[in-house]
Amino acid sequence: MHPNPPFRIAVIGNPNCGKTSIFNLLTGLQQRVGNFPGVTVDRKSGFLSHHAGFRVEVVDLPGAYSLYPTSKDERLVVQTIVNPQDPDYPDAVLYVADITRLEKHLLLFTQVKDAGFPMILALNMADTAAEEGLEIDTSALSQKLECPVLLVSGRSGLGIDALRLAILAQAQHHPANAPDGSAFFRFSPEEARIAAELQTGFASLNHYQRILLTHHAEWLPHLSSMQRERIFQLRERTGFRELPLQVRETMQRFDRFTPLVHQSIRNTREKVNSLTEKLDDLLTHQIFGPFFFFLLMALLFQSIFSWATYPMDWIEGGIGQLSHWIKSTLPAGWFNDLLSDGVLAGLAGVLVFVPQIALLFFLISILEEVGYMARAVFMFDRVMQVFGLNGRSVVALISGGACAIPAIMSTRTIANWKERLITILVTPFISCSARIPVYTVLIAFVVPEKTVLGIFQLQGLAFLGLYLLGILAALGAALIFRFLLKSSDSSFLMLELPPYRLPLFRNVWMTVWGKIKAFTLEAGKIILLISIALWALSSYGPAEKMKKASAEAAQIATEQNLSAQDAQTIEASLRMEASYAGHAGRLMEPLIRPLGFDWKIGIALITSFAAREVFVGTMATLYSISDADDALRVREGMARERNPRTGKKVYDTPTSWALLVFYVFAMQCMSTLAVVRRETLSWKWPVIQFLFMTGLAYLSAWAIQLAF
Amino acid sequence: MTAAGWKSGKPLANATIGSSGLVSHFTNERVAGKLLSMGVLPGTLVRMIRKAPFGGTCYIKADNILLALRKDEACSIVLR
Numbered sequence: 001m002h003p004n005p006p007f008r009i010a011v012i013g014n015p016n017c018g019k020t021s022i023f024n025l026l027t028g029l030q031q032r033v034g035n036f037p038g039v040t041v042d043r044k045s046g047f048l049s050h051h052a053g054f055r056v057e058v059v060d061l062p063g064a065y066s067l068y069p070t071s072k073d074e075r076l077v078v079q080t081i082v083n084p085q086d087p088d089y090p091d092a093v094l095y096v097a098d099i100t101r102l103e104k105h106l107l108l109f110t111q112v113k114d115a116g117f118p119m120i121l122a123l124n125m126a127d128t129a130a131e132e133g134l135e136i137d138t139s140a141l142s143q144k145l146e147c148p149v150l151l152v153s154g155r156s157g158l159g160i161d162a163l164r165l166a167i168l169a170q171a172q173h174h175p176a177n178a179p180d181g182s183a184f185f186r187f188s189p190e191e192a193r194i195a196a197e198l199q200t201g202f203a204s205l206n207h208y209q210r211i212l213l214t215h216h217a218e219w220l221p222h223l224s225s226m227q228r229e230r231i232f233q234l235r236e237r238t239g240f241r242e243l244p245l246q247v248r249e250t251m252q253r254f255d256r257f258t259p260l261v262h263q264s265i266r267n268t269r270e271k272v273n274s275l276t277e278k279l280d281d282l283l284t285h286q287i288f289g290p291f292f293f294f295l296l297m298a299l300l301f302q303s304i305f306s307w308a309t310y311p312m313d314w315i316e317g318g319i320g321q322l323s324h325w326i327k328s329t330l331p332a333g334w335f336n337d338l339l340s341d342g343v344l345a346g347l348a349g350v351l352v353f354v355p356q357i358a359l360l361f362f363l364i365s366i367l368e369e370v371g372y373m374a375r376a377v378f379m380f381d382r383v384m385q386v387f388g389l390n391g392r393s394v395v396a397l398i399s400g401g402a403c404a405i406p407a408i409m410s411t412r413t414i415a416n417w418k419e420r421l422i423t424i425l426v427t428p429f430i431s432c433s434a435r436i437p438v439y440t441v442l443i444a445f446v447v448p449e450k451t452v453l454g455i456f457q458l459q460g461l462a463f464l465g466l467y468l469l470g471i472l473a474a475l476g477a478a479l480i481f482r483f484l485l486k487s488s489d490s491s492f493l494m495l496e497l498p499p500y501r502l503p504l505f506r507n508v509w510m511t512v513w514g515k516i517k518a519f520t521l522e523a524g525k526i527i528l529l530i531s532i533a534l535w536a537l538s539s540y541g542p543a544e545k546m547k548k549a550s551a552e553a554a555q556i557a558t559e560q561n562l563s564a565q566d567a568q569t570i571e572a573s574l575r576m577e578a579s580y581a582g583h584a585g586r587l588m589e590p591l592i593r594p595l596g597f598d599w600k601i602g603i604a605l606i607t608s609f610a611a612r613e614v615f616v617g618t619m620a621t622l623y624s625i626s627d628a629d630d631a632l633r634v635r636e637g638m639a640r641e642r643n644p645r646t647g648k649k650v651y652d653t654p655t656s657w658a659l660l661v662f663y664v665f666a667m668q669c670m671s672t673l674a675v676v677r678r679e680t681l682s683w684k685w686p687v688i689q690f691l692f693m694t695g696l697a698y699l700s701a702w703a704i705q706l707a708f
Numbered sequence: 709m710t711a712a713g714w715k716s717g718k719p720l721a722n723a724t725i726g727s728s729g730l731v732s733h734f735t736n737e738r739v740a741g742k743l744l745s746m747g748v749l750p751g752t753l754v755r756m757i758r759k760a761p762f763g764g765t766c767y768i769k770a771d772n773i774l775l776a777l778r779k780d781e782a783c784s785i786v787l788r
Contacts (some may be wrong), residue, residue: 066745104747
């Protein structure tokens with residue numbers, strides 16, 4: 001391996017400065033996407049591509065406006081650059097600024113520079129700048145800011161090679177960190193005193209870093225409680241007042257660097273920003289705006305709902321064939337079963353979600369790239385605030401109508417943790433596509449096939465009702481969580497609406513690829529494990545009972561002279577009854593009896609925890625129906641079922657309604673739970689989610705039985 | 709800058725659509741901190757462009773950047 005640790009350069013810049021494009025160009029496909037330690041904020045890193053001998057690690061830090069953060073993402077920048085022990089503590093900083101907004105984007109630059117890091121300033125959008133008539137004197141700017149200044153374009157790739165060379169030059173010289181002073185603001189007496197006092201204990205930090213430490217002592221995670229206490233006392237002793245000092249510092253910085261910008265950039269043409277504003281006259285219009293938004297969302301929904309089914313069918317078909325091949329080629333036995341029914345089924349359960357995830361993120365990241373997402377937030381923020389949600393939650397809730405998994409993964413862009421958590425918790429209430437087969441089978445038991453008012457299919461209306469019930473549950477639960485959950489972050493909107501731009505497909509593909517990788521590798525592990533466990537539960541049981549079941553099936557087959565296939569179907573049914581899942585179903589029967597459910601439904605509840613649509617397959621097995629795709633026959637089998645205790649039909653009206661409502665509310669999806677675990681970094685939230693969703697399902701089903 | 713109620717002037721949230729003015733000061737320090745970071749300073753020219761469909765949220769232009777602000781955020785910006 002490499003003997004020396006790599007030279008590490010952090011990419012820092014304001015949101016919408018095009019940082020990610022530059023990062024993608026520098027690192028190419030050799031990047032890793034993960035989390036920053038302890039938080040679910042994407043951490044992207046990679047090595048500088050196209051060079052030999054020297055290792056330069058590039059880390060993409062979240063976009064931030066200043067070192068006085070207001071969101072978790074922004075905090076990461078501060079905590080990385082004031083802690084030399086942080087694994088991402090950089091040797092140098094590549095600062096990316098939008099050249100057309102330089103007089104805003106230099107604030108953070110001057111702050112990071114004062115923290116002592118050797119800097120490289122990349123002025124992005126150089127191509128746009130030329131079109132807009134901006135003339136830049138980079139050497140003058142470079143002299144005044146005391147660092148290399150380069151013109152680049154994340155869109156055309158202009159200047160990237162030069163940037164790469166500049167980074168390599170930095171890495172070879174390994175320049176020392178800058179001295180303690182600041183060229184951009186004068187420390188106040190309190191700040192100077194604190195910086196001097198913190199020499200003991202924080203000798204490896206420079207003066208400005210120590211001032212930042214003092215400002216952010218409340219939340220900086222690497223401080224010990226003793227250090228924190230010491231800083232609090234210092235603040236009190238020196239009369240250090242955070243907000244006024246922050247305002248004073250910021251104003252001084254603007255006063256110093258604004259003239260520098262004006263001296264080195266000349267605007268030869270009158271500023272016209274009109275295209276974006278003209279588009280917004282329509283796209284954020286009071287009436288047309290939301291209309292257009294819902295049109296877009298309909299497209300998004302349609303794509304995950306129906307287009308994704310083709311690749312999903314291929315994946316399921318392909319794995320089905322593979323499993324069939326293994327079954328018939330490998331010697332029969334437990335290993336064969338484990339591989340074909342356990343592992344491959346689990347693998348199918350993971351891969352089948354990939355098309356939906358890919359499509360959703362393809363569309364969402366285009367909307368994000370274009371700049372439209374910020375407009376959606378602007379339009380819906382007020383409404384969503386009522387429910388404790390964020391403007392961006394609308395997209396997650398709508399996508400949840402196809403599948404909760406990509407929907408939950410899409411909440412990463414919600415900066416406020418409480419709003420994001422509530423969105424994650426309530427999204428699975430929205431009826432997803434996996435509930436449709438269950439609804440289809442059960443609705444026929446309660447709603448006659450009849451047309452009302454000439455045009456409305458009664459069953460269709462019932463379907464719609466179930467969807468509305470899910471939406472109501474999601475909003476209601478959000479409202480409850482809004483009051484239950486405490487939040488330390490103050491909630492801001494203050495969102496920049498970036499100019500509309502054509503999407504960069506390089507960035508879109510990178511996002512899609514990163515999301516697919518994260519899902520299959522991280523959530524996939526958990527899904528695979530659970531599905532192997534479920535397989536074992538439903539195919540194994542106490543040895544003698546399983547043997548008896550097989551013998552009984554053989555007897556029935558000979559008595560009734562059944563074909564080989566029918567005999568197999570009967571055996572599968574009897575063996576499932578004798579399996580551990582069957583036992584569990586019987587064991588939980590007293591618990592679900594108040595809902596009108598029998599032990600067979602109990603089995604289906606257990607197996608369909610893998611995914612809701614498994615309900616139909618399990619019913620088919622239990623009622624010895626060879627073809628689970630034939631919903632009509634599954635329904636007939638269920639319709640004949642009678643309760644041996646009362647002699648009444650099991651699927652009478654109240655029970656069917658109870659079961660339907662149960663499936664609207666219950667958290668019957670291990671994959672969703674696995675993704676929630678990944679997105680919240682603890683088992684606490686998926687467990688809470690399971691309990692309140694399934695609890696609500698139980699109580700509502702019970703209420704229905706009582707009401708009839 | 710600090711909670712100065714004595715200065716006259718009207719909050720941006722009350723500005724009519726299409727009207728503009730120069731920022732005088734801010735009445736909420738937390739909001740001020742964030743707005744300053746984004747480059748909205750005393751003296752910056754701001755214009756109220758529109759309000760969101762469901763009320764409350766403001767779409768404003770400050771110098772050459774476009775911003776969405778909640779009503780209470782826009783309330784704490786006082787125009788000269």
